[in-house]
Amino acid sequence: MGCILKGGGGLYSRVVVGAVLLAAGSGSRLGGRPKSLxxxxxxxxxxxxxxxxxxxGVDEVVVVLGHHADAIEASVRDFPVTLARNPSxxxxxxxxxxxxxxxxxxxLDAVIxxxxxxxxxxxxxxxxxxxAFKKRxxxxxxxxxxxxxxxxxxxFEAELREQWLAGDVDTACRRWRxxxxxxxxxxxxxxxxxxxxxxTPEDIARxxxxxxxxxxxPAALATTD
Numbered sequence: 001m002g003c004i005l006k007g008g009g010g011l012y013s014r015v016v017v018g019a020v021l022l023a024a025g026s027g028s029r030l031g032g033r034p035k036s037l038x039x040x041x042x043x044x045x046x047x048x049x050x051x052x053x054x055x056x057g058v059d060e061v062v063v064v065l066g067h068h069a070d071a072i073e074a075s076v077r078d079f080p081v082t083l084a085r086n087p088s089x090x091x092x093x094x095x096x097x098x099x100x101x102x103x104x105x106x107x108l109d110a111v112i113x114x115x116x117x118x119x120x121x122x123x124x125x126x127x128x129x130x131x132a133f134k135k136r137x138x139x140x141x142x143x144x145x146x147x148x149x150x151x152x153x154x155x156f157e158a159e160l161r162e163q164w165l166a167g168d169v170d171t172a173c174r175r176w177r178x179x180x181x182x183x184x185x186x187x188x189x190x191x192x193x194x195x196x197x198x199x200t201p202e203d204i205a206r207x208x209x210x211x212x213x214x215x216x217x218p219a220a221l222a223t224t225d
Contacts, residue, residue, distance in 0.1 A: 024066025055123025151194030
């Protein structure tokens with residue numbers, strides 16, 4: 001699988017896309033439960049993300065685990081992905097991004113960094129992001145933006161991966177974007193799915209209110225409160 005991009009001289013070359021899917025958080029604001037295992041329509045959110053990435057033709061996926069690693073691994077082990085564990089997930093998202101970038105093995109043209117707790121992202125959303133990347137011009141990173149607010153996932157040239165791995169752990173993604181605004185293409189869209197993720201009980205309640213779809217914990221993680 002892969003994405004086709006028209007190159008110079010009328011030739012067509014393949015854009016090889018890798019993805020880092022972040023699932024290392026503790027879920028501290030959700031009772032210390034792994035939010036990526038919340039279920040929408042009986043399917044854990046992390047599996048929905050993997051289905052979306054696969055459906056968009058992404059060539060390689062690394063899932064970064066940390067807290068709740070064993071439980072999350074059990075949910076995704078039937079997917080053809082690389083599992084990488086962050087031994088210090090409380091060091092922050094940048095540390096998980098770095099571990100994911102290190103674990104990507106293939107020769108890539110672009111890298112997506114995605115969150116495992118976005119309920120509504122589908123293959124069409126990933127495809128649209130890749131399409132914006134193809135039209136990026138001189139930019140190196142493409143970030144979806146909804147009503148002036150940045151969303152996720154993001155995509156960037158694979159060359160940035162090498163720069164970030166050679167530098168400080170905090171140089172990746174958001175910090176790089178802030179320091180290099182001229183190299184960022186904002187993908188403006190009214191697609192709210194890029195802005196929806198789940199961090200708190202209030203996020204779950206808002207999601208249900210806005211969409212009419214329920215998010216439920218699997219039986220093993222359900223509580224009586």
